[in-house]
Amino acid sequence: MHPLLSLCVVWLLSMALALGEESSVNSFPRRTVPYHRDNIYMFHEEGVFNYSTMLLREDLGLLVIGAREAVYAVDLHDVSKKLASVKWEVTQKQREDCGNKGKNPETECKNYIRILHEMEDNRMYVCGTNAFDPMCDYMSYVDGKMMLENKTENGKGKCPFDPYQKYASLMVDDDLYSATSMNFLGSEPVLIRSPDVSIRTEFKTSWLNEPHFVSMAYLPESVNSTTGDDDKVYLFFSETAVECDCYNKPVVSRVARVCKGDLGGQRTLQKKWTSFLKATLECPVLESQPPYIIQDTYRWCDPKKPWTSCLFYTIFTPQSDTSDLSAVCVYKVSDISQVFSEGKYKTPVTVETSFVKWVMYSGEVPSPRPGACIDNAARKAGINETLDLPDQTLEFVKNRPLMDQVIQPMGGKPSLVRKGAMFTQIIVNQVQAEDNKTYHVMFIGTENGTIVKAVNYNGEMFIIEEVHVFKLAEPIKILRFSTVTDQLYAGSDSGVVQIPLATCERSSTCMDCVLSRDPYCGWDDRTGKCVTLLSKSQNKLIQSVQDGDASLCPKPAPSTPVNQSVRVGGSLKLHCTNPSNHAVTIWEQDRLTLNPTHRHHFLKDGLLILNASDSDAGLYSCLSVERSKMNTYTSTVVEYQVTIALSGKEDGIGFPHAQRDGLHVAIAIFAIAFFGLFSWNIYKGHFTRSCRDKSGQLSPEVHEEMALDSIVVVIIDHNNGEAT
Ligand SMILES: *[C@@H]1O[C@H](CO)[C@@H](O)[C@H](O)[C@H]1NC(C)=O
Ligand SMILES: *[C@@H]1O[C@H](CO)[C@@H](O)[C@H](O)[C@H]1NC(C)=O
Ligand SMILES: *[C@@H]1O[C@H](CO)[C@@H](O)[C@H](O)[C@H]1NC(C)=O
Numbered sequence: 001m002h003p004l005l006s007l008c009v010v011w012l013l014s015m016a017l018a019l020g021e022e023s024s025v026n027s028f029p030r031r032t033v034p035y036h037r038d039n040i041y042m043f044h045e046e047g048v049f050n051y052s053t054m055l056l057r058e059d060l061g062l063l064v065i066g067a068r069e070a071v072y073a074v075d076l077h078d079v080s081k082k083l084a085s086v087k088w089e090v091t092q093k094q095r096e097d098c099g100n101k102g103k104n105p106e107t108e109c110k111n112y113i114r115i116l117h118e119m120e121d122n123r124m125y126v127c128g129t130n131a132f133d134p135m136c137d138y139m140s141y142v143d144g145k146m147m148l149e150n151k152t153e154n155g156k157g158k159c160p161f162d163p164y165q166k167y168a169s170l171m172v173d174d175d176l177y178s179a180t181s182m183n184f185l186g187s188e189p190v191l192i193r194s195p196d197v198s199i200r201t202e203f204k205t206s207w208l209n210e211p212h213f214v215s216m217a218y219l220p221e222s223v224n225s226t227t228g229d230d231d232k233v234y235l236f237f238s239e240t241a242v243e244c245d246c247y248n249k250p251v252v253s254r255v256a257r258v259c260k261g262d263l264g265g266q267r268t269l270q271k272k273w274t275s276f277l278k279a280t281l282e283c284p285v286l287e288s289q290p291p292y293i294i295q296d297t298y299r300w301c302d303p304k305k306p307w308t309s310c311l312f313y314t315i316f317t318p319q320s321d322t323s324d325l326s327a328v329c330v331y332k333v334s335d336i337s338q339v340f341s342e343g344k345y346k347t348p349v350t351v352e353t354s355f356v357k358w359v360m361y362s363g364e365v366p367s368p369r370p371g372a373c374i375d376n377a378a379r380k381a382g383i384n385e386t387l388d389l390p391d392q393t394l395e396f397v398k399n400r401p402l403m404d405q406v407i408q409p410m411g412g413k414p415s416l417v418r419k420g421a422m423f424t425q426i427i428v429n430q431v432q433a434e435d436n437k438t439y440h441v442m443f444i445g446t447e448n449g450t451i452v453k454a455v456n457y458n459g460e461m462f463i464i465e466e467v468h469v470f471k472l473a474e475p476i477k478i479l480r481f482s483t484v485t486d487q488l489y490a491g492s493d494s495g496v497v498q499i500p501l502a503t504c505e506r507s508s509t510c511m512d513c514v515l516s517r518d519p520y521c522g523w524d525d526r527t528g529k530c531v532t533l534l535s536k537s538q539n540k541l542i543q544s545v546q547d548g549d550a551s552l553c554p555k556p557a558p559s560t561p562v563n564q565s566v567r568v569g570g571s572l573k574l575h576c577t578n579p580s581n582h583a584v585t586i587w588e589q590d591r592l593t594l595n596p597t598h599r600h601h602f603l604k605d606g607l608l609i610l611n612a613s614d615s616d617a618g619l620y621s622c623l624s625v626e627r628s629k630m631n632t633y634t635s636t637v638v639e640y641q642v643t644i645a646l647s648g649k650e651d652g653i654g655f656p657h658a659q660r661d662g663l664h665v666a667i668a669i670f671a672i673a674f675f676g677l678f679s680w681n682i683y684k685g686h687f688t689r690s691c692r693d694k695s696g697q698l699s700p701e702v703h704e705e706m707a708l709d710s711i712v713v714v715i716i717d718h719n720n721g722e723a724t
């Protein structure tokens with residue numbers, strides 16, 4: 001390779017390194033953990049698919065899993081241990097009826113378990129699609145046996161007919177709140193509460209317009225309320241925007257909420273929500289149009305703080321497949337609640353003859369405020385329940401359920417953006433790190449069977465790792481975690497897996513442990529191990545999550561080089577895999593930096609020396625150069641003492657002729673990878689300018705001797721250049 005070109009390789013690598021932090025769009029996980037079945041507990045039943053519903057029963061030590069035609073109870077500590085199961089299959093007749101209506105008897109005409117909730121009396125409520133005829137039943141777990149009570153109830157409005165249709169549900173005080181479609185065609189969307197006083201949404205496009213329901217959350221807003229407010233149920237969904245006066249109606253993300261005490265109106269809105277209000281959620285990713293669409297939400301609350309401090313962690317993905325970015329936006333419950341309680345409404349106005357335009361309502365708003373829960377002020381006015389609400393208030397909210405103000409995420413921008421497989425599910429856990437501060441760790445499931453673990457440190461996005469938890473690249477359909485077991489549970493079409501919240505043993509050095517910036521992990525200098533803080537060890541641990549300051553680590557003991565030998569003219573591969581995707585690997589021979597040449601090939605997993613000569617003898621060091629927030633750190637991954645064997649003697653370590661083909665493939669892969677990086681940088685517009693600048697400054701002679709320090713300087717130079 002021409003020296004100039006190799007300089008550019010080094011430079012491009014450092015660019016990639018620098019970009020990792022500078023540009024959120026290029027953020028990628030520091031560590032990629034491939035699938036390994038030995039590391040993962042898995043539950044899968046032969047011939048059973050679609051493990052997409054879960055109920056955590058920490059009180060019983062169970063994880064209850066809803067799949068196709070079956071419900072399982074597995075051990076919360078080891079999901080591969082099945083403790084009980086019930087089958088709930090459709091009958092031959094049901095399957096035929098469903099098939100006669102034009103549905104696929106082998107796939108759609110089965111019973112997909114969609115609803116699993118705990119009741120106050122310890123039983124469970126379970127619903128399934130039941131061959132396009134949804135049904136619900138009660139289920140008990142007694143003495144290690146799980147049983148359906150066969151008290152089947154109509155599941156219409158609780159559970160979808162169509163197994164492919166999105167839905168959301170929540171159980172509060174034995175009342176089921178469900179958002180799904182009421183009919184066979186899937187064309188009548190509702191948010192409904194059952195069974196006590198059944199209340200539902202009005203069937204109007206201004207209320208719900210071709211919605212895709214995502215999730216629901218409960219907030220106990222009556223607790224310590226100074227205004228005598230009610231508890232609320234929030235619903236997240238996407239729908240076609242009625243309010244947009246554009247030709248192609250875009251899909252928008254929404255949050256709606258209803259009051260728990262809502263009993264409907266007396267004449268207007270009879271048996272309908274009087275408190276259904278909705279607002280648009282925005283997650284601005286690169287000012288993209290059309291907007292990104294909501295996919296999942298996790299309600300995060302600190303149990304020690306009032307509900308106003310709760311947050312909604314929300315996943316967004318692009319509407320069209322022109323982008324492969326996914327994002328997490330975080331919303332404050334208090335911001336959402338304020339829009340509903342004080343914000344302006346949108347109202348439809350007819351312009352010209354039939355064209356309807358939605359604008360901000362600026363007229364007089366009736367009292368009590370439309371959509372508000374019954375509070376002390378209303379009670380004082382003699383309105384004790386929603387049945388007492390005046391028609392004026394009810395008519396107003398019936399026609400204007402949409403708020404004018406758009407809800408913006410915390411900080412006005414996403415908390416995480418990533419390129420790659422689309423996000424599907426999110427959960428968030430809080431952990432107290434060694435600095436006594438608490439951090440929110442996001443665990444995000446993707447369409448590719450992976451879980452991404454990430455933290456936003458004061459505005460800086462950091463992806464700790466991406467773990468492949470399923471063998472196949474299949475979407476993660478559900479995510480749950482337990483703080484009793486400190487385990488995470490993920491379901492897909494093929495099964496359920498369990499992984500620990502933290503696997504600190506993946507770091508074998510202090511440097512790697514600290515640079516991983518995982519708030520669950522710290523380095524225990526006494527045992528020389530990277531351990532989890534969850535184990536509450538007495539020892540002081542070395543950790544620096546905010547800065548990634550690895551200078552706190554003790555100086556590592558000098559490594560013992562591994563002996564290798566190669567004959568003259570032979571080939572040798574020195575293995576070295578860098579634990580971090582954020583680092584650049586550097587090779588040294590007798591402490592002098594090696595550069596790729598036609599005889600020295602830098603592979604992803606090592607150094608390949610071809611056509612060895614006497615000059616190749618020496619001490620080879622594989623160094624990892626990682627730039628963290630605080631500084632750039634260099635560590636030795638492995639060292640080899642290479643000797644040149646007497647010619648004619650094959651020593652077995654060298655590169656036999658039979659592997660030559662493999663070698664060529666390796667070279668080809670390297671070339672492709674290089675050109676990938678090359679063209680990516682050209683695309684990004686960094687290459688042309690930077691490489692010209694740098695090669696103008698550095699002569700090839702300088703480059704031949706270029707030491708590690710120079711590379712670090714290059715990186716810093718670049719940053720200064722970028723900043724000015
Ligand atoms: C159920 O799983 C099968 C097998 O992976 C898959 O082809 C199908 O799309 C899934 N059905 C639903 C409703 O998710
Ligand atoms: C419900 O029906 C199933 C299958 O017919 C049966 O095994 C089970 O014992 C029944 N449950 C009760 C509580 O009777
Ligand atoms: C409600 O107020 C009581 C008494 O002031 C307090 O102990 C409790 O923690 C508060 N609850 C919440 C959820 O804030």
Ligand SMILES: *[C@@H]1O[C@H](CO)[C@@H](O)[C@H](O)[C@H]1NC(C)=O
Pocket residue numbers: 382383384388
């Ligand atoms: C509301 O409740 C108060 C006290 O419980 C009662 O005096 C009043 O008559 C009630 N008002 C209506 C309209 O029912």
Ligand SMILES: *[C@@H]1O[C@H](CO)[C@@H](O)[C@H](O)[C@H]1NC(C)=O
Pocket residue numbers: 420421422448472473
């Ligand atoms: C999904 O995973 C497969 C292997 O598991 C990988 O080849 C592919 O590149 C991944 N796709 C994305 C978008 O990351």
Ligand SMILES: *[C@@H]1O[C@H](CO)[C@@H](O)[C@H](O)[C@H]1NC(C)=O
Pocket residue numbers: 434435436
């Ligand atoms: C964290 O709290 C512990 C116990 O309260 C204390 O000993 C320690 O010094 C604190 N650490 C920091 C970094 O503040």
